[in-house]
Amino acid sequence: MPLTPANNNAAPLLRVDKLHIRFQQTGMAxxxxxxxxxxEIATGEMLAIVGESGSGKSLTAQAIMRLLPSHAHYEGQILFQGENLLQAPESRLQALRGDRIAMIFQEPMTSLNPLHTIEKQISEMLLTHQTLSKDVAKTRTLELLHEVGIPEPEKRLNSYPHQLSGGQRQRVMIAMALANNPALLIADEPTTxxxxxxxxQILQLIQQxxxxxxxxxxxxSxxxxxxxxxxxxVAVMQHGLIVETNHTEPLFEQPQHAYTQMLLAAEPDGQxxxxxxxASTLLDVNQLKVWFPIKQGFWQRTVGYIKGVDGISLQLKAGETLGVVGESGSGKSTLAFxxxxxxxxxDGTLIFQNQEITGLTQRQLRPLRKDLQIVFQDPYGSLSPRLSIQQIISEGLELLGLDKDIQEQRVIQALTAVELDPAARHRYPHEFSGGQRQRIAxxxxxxxxxxxxxLDEPTSALDRTVQKQIVLLLRRLQxxxxxxxxFISHDLKVIRAVSHRVLVMRHGVMVETNHTHALFSAPxxxxxxxxxxxxxASTPVL
Incomplete structure (x- = not known):
């Protein structure tokens, strides 16, 4: 169950007072x-901020560590152990970040350095704030990786972020945040x-x-x-305002604000x-294997394999949705790729639209790309920061040789379909929230x-209300x-609402597959x- 701070009369560890954040750039409103x-947050307390995508949750969290861009202007106070962080010099903020205050970011792929190994990135957090030898830092790094559930952490020390699954990258971020035993942990969608x-496991670890x-x-979250x-x-945010705050159980049992009531009622449902x-068979996968060689030594000889996908077979009919579920690292995304x-x-064969595509070159596959599309798990990493939303969405249409006016009309229709304002098509990815970026993808x-x-975790970054919208949208479009x-997801409630059949994966192999109702009612x-x-699970954790 949730913890109660030991001393309710003590001064709060963090107090945010009448915080305003305003963005002002030359030539823009x-x-x-x-x-x-x-x-306020007391020592030992967990305060959750909830609200729809774009409500200001992440901006508020980033403001505590002063991580917003230079054109952000603040009013109010952010007091950490009595010190106003809005008036602190940059040198003081650097000393606090990663030491007394740590943060887990929503999108680990954009937060981890792609050029550095996992060991180097975690050790850097330790060596920056503590006087440790490299051997001690390595030992502590292994302990952290083990604590956050990385399997065989010794084999992952020399891995790079792109070699890990999305969930494993998130666990590395959590290990980095916990490295120096901070007083305050800001967790921005840590389990997304x-x-x-x-x-x-992760939230139990934080509880411990x-x-x-x-x-x-x-x-x-x-x-x-x-x-x-x-x-x-729990504090509930809407349009930059906190509309309701209460202890957890009273808020869930008797929400007072209409917006809170709407949030609690939002749940992907139906079928x-x-x-x-x-319906004809669109995709036929037979004994598919994707093994990644493990190379060691000066000559980089292959000494073993990581079996990302190991003998998966499945069929998919036109108009059918197959949900794929399993733990992080089970091979779901590898199967999709x-x-x-x-x-x-x-090894194995892929037959798509009655054509075997297993051995086709990328040039031969190009005409089929229009009919075979993928939405990636990390929307920020898959959207070019240099292109506007109009350019990003119309890129495929341009390759088809469509007229510019037709391209723009199709982009407007697509944005409308995913509940985004078409007028935003001239803006850039960094100007949108995580949930909005996923809708763009x-x-x-x-x-x-x-x-x-x-769809590889298409709703993982979205709040419940938008998840429900996306589920309804996909069903209508289908x-x-x-x-x-x-449809690949770790959210079984979404899987149940969107899938005709479900395939369960673990360690690269198929554990079980069945029609959705049968699998959920009688696994x-x-x-x-x-x-x-x-x-x-609906009962509180003890």
Whole structure:
């Protein structure tokens, strides 16, 4: 169950008082996305801030560490142990960041250095703030990787971020944040990329640190079930304002504000329309293997393999959605990349639209790309920061040779379909929230009207209300256009609402597959039962 701070009369560790954040750039109208936010966090307490994408949650968190761009202007106070951080010099802020105040960011791929190994990045956090030898730092790095659930951490020390799954990258970020035993941990969607069992492990770990060190936590999350189970208090944000604050159970049991009531009622539900019996097989995968060689020594000889996908077979009909679930590192994304021919296939066959594509070159695959689209897990990493939204979405249309006016019209239609204002098409990715960027990525794929749409954790960065919108949108578009969908997610509630069939993966192999209702109501394998138990747990954690 949530913890209660030991001394409610003590001065708060962090107090944010009437915080305003205003962005002002030359030649552009000023915006004020955070408007008079106030809250407190005591030592050992977890305060959760919830709200829809774009409500100002992440901006508020980043303001505490003064991480916003130079054209951000602040009003109010941010008091950490009595010190106003809005007036602190940069040298003081650098001493606090990563030491007394640590932060877990929402998108680990953009936060980790792609040129440095995992060991170097975690050790750097230790060596910057502590006087340690390199051997001691390495030992502590291994301890941290083990604590956050990285399997065989000794083998991951020399890995680079791109060699890890999305969930593993998030765990590395958490290890870095916890390295120096901070007093305040700011966790901005810390479990976004993680499967349900690992979400539980990570938040249990944070709970243990709260018990042991009196760690205070500011948790930003759209996962209301996790918030209810772990947070002491909850603040609800809408349009830059905190509209309601209360202890967790009273807020969930008797929400006072209409917006809070709407958030709590938002839950992906329903089911897709049945697949027509006469639907043809669009995709046939037979004994697919993707093995990554492990090389060692001066001559880089292959000494073993990481079996990302090990003998997976599946079929997908036109208009059907297959949900793929499993823990982080189980091979879900590797399977998606193999089917879309974005990584090297070791063995097996892929037949797409009655054509074997296993051995086709990238040039030969090019005509098929229009019909085979993928939405990646990390929207910020997959959207070019140099291109406007109009240019990003119309890139595929331009390759088809369509007229500029037609391209613009199709872009407007795609943005409207994913609930974004078409007027925003001339802006750039960094000007959008994480959830909005994911919708842009979905629009980029949908604009080409594909036959097969592969979605790799498409709703992981979205709040519940937008998840529900996306689920409804995908179901409607699937009915209108008849595309098949391979839907990869760790969110079993979303999977249940969007999928006709479900495939469960673990360690690169298929554990179980069945029609959605049958698998959720009567799972056959122990691992599937474990996933479902973690996903639908409703009782507080003791």
């Amino acid at each position: 000023a915006t004020e996305p955070v408007q008079g936010v106030s809250f 990329a993680l499967d349900v069992t690992l979400q539980e 640190l709260r018990h042991k060190f009196g760690l205070a936590v500011l948790l930003i 759209h996962d209301l079930s996790l918030v209810r189970r772990f947070a002491d208090r 897709p329309q049945p697949v027509p019996e006469q 193999a089917i879309s021919r974005l990584n090297q296939i070791t 979905i629009a980029r794929a949908l604009v080409l009207e594909p036959k097969l749409l592969i 009915q209108e256009y008849g595309f098949a969908c391979l 056959q394998q122990a691992y599937t039962k474990q996933l479902l138990a973690a996903a639908f």
